[in-house]
Amino acid sequence: MLLKSTARDPAFRGRLNAAIIVLLVLWPLLQTAEVKPGALFDAGNLTVIGNFLAAFLPPETGSEFLGYLGKATLETLAIATAGLALAFLLAVPMGYLVSGAGREHPTLNPLSRSLLTILRGIPELVWALVLVRVFGLGPAAGVLALGLTYGGMLAKVYAEILESVDATPARALRQNGASRPLAMLYGLLPQASKELASYTVYRWECAIRASVVMGFVGAGGLGQLMDQAMKMLNGGEAATILFVFMLLVFAADGFSGWLRRALDTPPAHRSSPFGWRSGGFMLALLLSVSASFHMLDIGFGALFSLESATSISQFVASFFPPDLSAEWLAKVAKGIWETLAISIVGTLLAAVLGLLLALPKPRAPFTLLLNTLRSVPELVWATITVLAVGLGPFAGVLALALHTAGVLGRLYGEAFANTPPTAARALRQAGAPAVVVFLYGTLPGAAPQLVAYTLYRWEMNIRMAAILGFVGAGGLGQHLYFELSLFHYAQASTVIIAMLALSIAVDQVSAGLRRWMQ
Amino acid sequence: MISSNLRRLALKGALACAFAVTVALPALAENAVLRVSAIPDEAPTELQRKFAPLGKYLEAQTGMKVIFTPVTDYAAVVESLATKKIDLAWLGGFTFVQAKIRTNGTAIPIAQREEDAKFTSKFITADPAIKSLSDLKGKTFAFGSPSSTSGSLMPRFFLQQAGINPEKDFKNVAFSGAHDATVAFVAAGKVEAGVLNASVWDKLVETRKVDTAKVRVFATTPPYFDYNWTVRGDLDPALIKKLTDAFLKLDPANPEHKEILALQRAAKFIPTQKENYDGIEKAAYSAGLLK
Numbered sequence: 128m129l130l131k132s133t134a135r136d137p138a139f140r141g142r143l144n145a146a147i148i149v150l151l152v153l154w155p156l157l158q159t160a161e162v163k164p165g166a167l168f169d170a171g172n173l174t175v176i177g178n179f180l181a182a183f184l185p186p187e188t189g190s191e192f193l194g195y196l197g198k199a200t201l202e203t204l205a206i207a208t209a210g211l212a213l214a215f216l217l218a219v220p221m222g223y224l225v226s227g228a229g230r231e232h233p234t235l236n237p238l239s240r241s242l243l244t245i246l247r248g249i250p251e252l253v254w255a256l257v258l259v260r261v262f263g264l265g266p267a268a269g270v271l272a273l274g275l276t277y278g279g280m281l282a283k284v285y286a287e288i289l290e291s292v293d294a295t296p297a298r299a300l301r302q303n304g305a306s307r308p309l310a311m312l313y314g315l316l317p318q319a320s321k322e323l324a325s326y327t328v329y330r331w332e333c334a335i336r337a338s339v340v341m342g343f344v345g346a347g348g349l350g351q352l353m354d355q356a357m358k359m360l361n362g363g364e365a366a367t368i369l370f371v372f373m374l375l376v377f378a379a380d381g382f383s384g385w386l387r388r389a390l391d392t393p394p395a396h397r398s399s400p401f402g403w404r405s406g407g408f409m410l411a412l413l414l415s416v417s418a419s420f421h422m423l424d425i426g427f428g429a430l431f432s433l434e435s436a437t438s439i440s441q442f443v444a445s446f447f448p449p450d451l452s453a454e455w456l457a458k459v460a461k462g463i464w465e466t467l468a469i470s471i472v473g474t475l476l477a478a479v480l481g482l483l484l485a486l487p488k489p490r491a492p493f494t495l496l497l498n499t500l501r502s503v504p505e506l507v508w509a510t511i512t513v514l515a516v517g518l519g520p521f522a523g524v525l526a527l528a529l530h531t532a533g534v535l536g537r538l539y540g541e542a543f544a545n546t547p548p549t550a551a552r553a554l555r556q557a558g559a560p561a562v563v564v565f566l567y568g569t570l571p572g573a574a575p576q577l578v579a580y581t582l583y584r585w586e587m588n589i590r591m592a593a594i595l596g597f598v599g600a601g602g603l604g605q606h607l608y609f610e611l612s613l614f615h616y617a618q619a620s621t622v623i624i625a626m627l628a629l630s631i632a633v634d635q636v637s638a639g640l641r642r643w644m645q
Numbered sequence: 646m647i648s649s650n651l652r653r654l655a656l657k658g659a660l661a662c663a664f665a666v667t668v669a670l671p672a673l674a675e676n677a678v679l680r681v682s683a684i685p686d687e688a689p690t691e692l693q694r695k696f697a698p699l700g701k702y703l704e705a706q707t708g709m710k711v712i713f714t715p716v717t718d719y720a721a722v723v724e725s726l727a728t729k730k731i732d733l734a735w736l737g738g739f740t741f742v743q744a745k746i747r748t749n750g751t752a753i754p755i756a757q758r759e760e761d762a763k764f765t766s767k768f769i770t771a772d773p774a775i776k777s778l779s780d781l782k783g784k785t786f787a788f789g790s791p792s793s794t795s796g797s798l799m800p801r802f803f804l805q806q807a808g809i810n811p812e813k814d815f816k817n818v819a820f821s822g823a824h825d826a827t828v829a830f831v832a833a834g835k836v837e838a839g840v841l842n843a844s845v846w847d848k849l850v851e852t853r854k855v856d857t858a859k860v861r862v863f864a865t866t867p868p869y870f871d872y873n874w875t876v877r878g879d880l881d882p883a884l885i886k887k888l889t890d891a892f893l894k895l896d897p898a899n900p901e902h903k904e905i906l907a908l909q910r911a912a913k914f915i916p917t918q919k920e921n922y923d924g925i926e927k928a929a930y931s932a933g934l935l936k
Contacts, residue, residue: 175835178833179833259721259724261724265714342717344718345716351689355689358688358821358823359826360830360835434729438728518785599817599819599820605820608820609820611720612791613720613743613791613792614743614747615936
């Protein structure tokens with residue numbers, strides 16, 4: 128009723144038109160993603176999911192199972208830690224090569240740039256799936272997959288952080304004859320180190336979530352147990368694993384928050400470079416990284432033997448040339464379209480859900496809800512939503528929406544908190560109702576931030592949507608799983624290239640949209 | 646000052662990581678270890694339980710340390726055999742054919758269960774309306790792993806002969822990954838019908854892990870050759886002989902052997918040869934699973 132009056136809303140007509148246009152564009156996407164909310168209330172589906180959730184109680188607490196669980200938890204932590212250590216080792220030289228920082232004439236290195244794009248563009252799960260074949264059974268594949276993808280991401284972000292800080296000190300050093308590494312070390316790193324360290328710690332937290340997902344393709348850890356429990360629809364085991372997993376994610380979240388806050392502490396005035404904190408931290412880091420590698424028992428020596436070099440190159444060669452027959456391309460194109468639809472509809476649904484969850488007060492219960500939503504990875508949500516709405520893309524949409532709503536809800540909340548309150552206050556004092564105050568006072572100020580966050584998540588979700596098919600939730604993933612299982616590498620290669628192209632295209636569109644909005 | 650300290654922190658971190666990676670490189674010891682794996686046609690925990698006494702027996706017979714690595718991915722077992730990361734593997738008929746191709750014909754099947762010479766798959770459903778294969782059109786359907794012989798290849802081949810193309814005629818196809826998972830899918834209603842190997846089905850029925858009042862068999866495939874124990878071809882011939890003899894020597898009259906055989910669901914082990922699996926290879930080509 129409120130919005131119907133054009134007198135009250137001068138922008139009403141424009142907004143209505145925009146909404147209609149958006150709906151028209153969305154319609155085919157909704158069709159492709161097979162969005163049928165009715166499926167949620169279908170009697171058959173309700174019994175399936177109801178029985179599964181009912182089996183969550185009591186959670187499995189048998190001592191044999193808890194033994195497996197303990198070992199898997201440690202393995203997950205070790206995979207994440209070792210993977211990130213590897214990523215760091217890759218990211219430092221690559222970031223250095225890629226970054227325009229500290230160069231007198233910013234020349235962008237096209238070779239290393241495209242290497243980074245490839246590393247990042249292929250989802251870590253796909254790397255893991257491929258590497259499991261090369262490096263055999265066990266967690267080595269997971270560690271390497273994390274190392275490669277996260278190495279690419281860290282390198283890109285390191286490069287950007289170094290480019291974004293004030294370049295004057297480095298330029299001054301270079302003009303006085305310092306070499307580029309020295310100029311970066313003394314001119315740029317001091318300003319950027321906090322942000323660099325903070326992002327690295329944040330990535331470690333992400334690596335824990337990702338290493339769980341890796342277990343789904345046999346790379347060990349909690350994910351492998353979870354995959355089994357979910358496949359066997361063993362609710363009791365699934366409940367215990369989910370609980371332990373969420374504890375782990377919350378703990379990692381808390382720990383990384385604490386570490387990042389610790390970076391704000393000013394250093395003590397003393398001549399020794401090592402205080403108790405940095406000394407202890409370094410020792411702990413060293414111990415945990417070496418313990419991780421030790422526990423996983425990765426035969427890196429074997430990786431560099433001539434024999435494995437031959438088998439790896441043979442393996443890589445078998446992916447070329449990709450299958451470009453019209454029949455297969457048509458199948459892949461259908462998968463691309465479906466993946467795109469899942470990512471867009473899932474992200475939009477998450478934006479709506481996130482907005483709804485970001486607003487109510489008091490915050491505490493909603494913060495807990497958001498944290499819970501976001502601590503469960505998309506692929507795990509998908510195994511559950513597949514039960515709730517049946518196999519197919521709609522399950523994928525819901526899985527993306529649930530996880531992403533948790534992420535976006537939190538980011539939206541922060542954005543609202545940071546919006547200058549003056550406009551809203553003025554409206555409230557003029558007697559406007561709460562809805563109008565929000566729509567005209569708070570929302571316009573926060574909107575650019577909200578849109579930027581949403582687009583950023585869309586870039587992540589396209590990578591996720593590409594692999595949801597592993598658990599039957601639509602998109603390109605099922606093709607890849609099927610073809611790789613059968614050693615049809617030429618066909619798998621086409622799918623991987625399609626995933627890469629899709630994620631690059633979405634990155635470009637999203638970046639373009641963000642520029643256009645500014 | 647603040648940032649200079651942090652810069653040191655970051656540099657030290659970099660050095661620490663580099664050092665840790667170097668220190669952590671483990672040496673590979675490779676003396677007298679027999680590495681064994683199996684295709685994960687059932688839950689890995691179940692596979693480990695089944696293998697434990699057989700592993701001990703093989704240790705006693707060969708004098709080597711036997712290490713069993715459970716996996717969740719069929720193809721990983723084939724690839725590990727081809728890249729010599731494992732020595733002995735329990736393979737399905739189709740995974741054996743894949744292994745044979747990927748090792749340029751060098752993988753050697755040494756023994757199979759008596760039952761594997763005439764193996765079948767069971768089509769199951771919980772839907773009263775499904776009475777024959779032709780009723781499956783437009784339904785959701787679960788195979789096991791894509792690389793499973795009895796859970797994917799042979800059923801696909803026989804479906805094709807019955808005029809059903811899984812990709813076109815089913816509403817949705819799921820790959821449960823393992824035979825017992827397929828039963829869980831069907832029992833829970835996640836899919837309307839599925840197919841699994843007869844041996845696992847019988848075991849689940851005997852141990853009452855499936856409610857036969859609800860889930861029933863509505864079709865069975867004709868018999869074909871399935872599972873075997875395969876070694877990689879470049880293993881020491883003396884060791885291959887020892888392993889083969891060890892399997893063939895298992896005697897149901899011996900109580901200790903009886904336990905091993907019961908866990909493997911075998912009456913006894915019999916010799917086998919590559920040619921037994923030619924039929925499966927043909928079926929794989931015709932079903933489009935081999936190219």
